[in-house]
Amino acid sequence: MRSALIVGTGAIGTSIALALRARGVVTHLRDTDASAARTAQDVGAGTTAAPNGTVDVAVLAVPPAAVATTLVALQQEGAARCYTDVAGVKALPEREIEALGCDPTSVVGGHPLVGNGRPGPLAARADLFEGYPWALVPTEATANRALNIALTLVSLCGATPVFLDAEGHDLAMARVSHAPHLISTLLASRLRDTEASALRLAGKELLDVTRGAGASPALWADLLSANAAAVADVLEAFAEDTLGAAAVLRAPGTPDAAPLLDLLRKGTQGQVALPGKYGVPPADLATVQVVMGDDLKQYARFFGDMAAGGVAVADIVIDRSAHQGTARMSLTVSAANKPVLVSRLRRLNWHVQGGQ
Template structure:
């Protein structure tokens, strides 16, 4: 068992996806985890799953992690601060400024509170979706404020490092502005685009490829949760959406008459701006490095994907990323693999020699 930085016990309030995953990760390090949840069913499942134990009289947690919906986060944090006067308390809500301001208004002891936010999750929620490795390699923001000392905040740093996440320090304002850009607005754009599919003819939907699936993947998110998140972070989200609307208006004006002088140039500049924006996203291991893609056709039968990956390894080429798409109306899979640009020619030659079909 790997030695833990935390001493424990750690009390986790909310046994959903994040709470259960935190419990599982800490239990793997031998930490005593106390679970609490308003739902007896969630509580029972998480305990049976091995994420922690039920509370007992005399529990004195070193750290409390609140994992509840954003609209009740501040109230639950305040209650935990009052119930356990020696514990440090954090929360994992996806907004940070609103809970801090609400706690100040409630008169809570924020000298023992600091908000945090792991940027990790899955499409499914609930305790059964919990994973001990959910946070490994993922950013986890600590939203520092002047009301808590660095020494007291050390327990949250230890939690993050024990779970294998990457600690990122921000102010609550910096955090909320950042997630508005990279998480909250993309959710809105994805959902509104997916809503256009409601009235699309079946013939059009049958043509759907990976592009529309990529754009709408996160549109299946929980509406009730997102109402809470967007309501708590409305100002920065609105600012970005207004600027996005201006971009759309310019594009609509240009495409209304593509033959007008300068229209094609404006369209090209908007698309090229997207290229430049994507290039700023960090690549694998946080490196600013672009990879080349190639698509391999495989039969939709057991073992084909495993054989392809094994043979790529035999060739000695490192696979940087992978995406699998099924061909509509055919029992064929299209495997888009990303590798270093200098490896494409050699890998193509080797795979063709082994009988694989390269698309394009």
């Protein structure tokens, strides 16, 4: 791949441009917001100058409802040999592309499964997609040449391609992303009238469950509307489970422990089914917790000690208690490396919670 046109210079589009630029691809930037395109150019994502001829791939980093109309315009100008998008739903754009009479042979639906939670080109990173899945949704009409170009794009961005059809993609997203986000938002909305003294008791579990509610309402309204039926199906099933749990808890007398245990065990089974980070099975991961002062110098010394130790860390979560001036660092490592890491940290006088 030698050249690309990125249409839409938000965080995702600009990150794709940065990743391609880092691998020698000439990238051209286009956006209805000229200032966003200039900002993306200023951070090194490419040039706002128009391509001199047809590029290898045009990436449509636009909202789902704008994919088809954007594609029509690009195909009419002969902008690229292959067209792909990054929309979080696939069935709606696919239907609209067909209805508008676009050439389907050069189109491959796409969706990188990552987001940094911040909008705009200044939030972009060249390594944003590394190690993450990237859904590719070709149709029966997609030509092999277009599919190969899309695969090259995903590879250059450091992601792993996952092939799905449009309906399968949207059902999967309803289950693993869209409905969970809406449930998170609904739960967070119940906190609006909660007394401040009660909210001070909130722990990491509530923060984790409601974190998604802080994302852009406008962006999520577009996604949920475009995948409404599949999300509604998941919510209705979840509502049945919720009402069933409420019925168990409201049973006369002391709630029967057996139904409660059954509900909780089903949740455990579902959680265990989730794949681990970076392809590591969850059973092979362990957590090490370190308590330290909530201070940048402490953080710097800690991460310096970690880097010198040579133990790979799959995930790091910092749980701060600002009013106490402390922080709990939760490190996810392979189970085999946990004893090594615990021993090293204790030798360096770090306060490790729990045993090996």
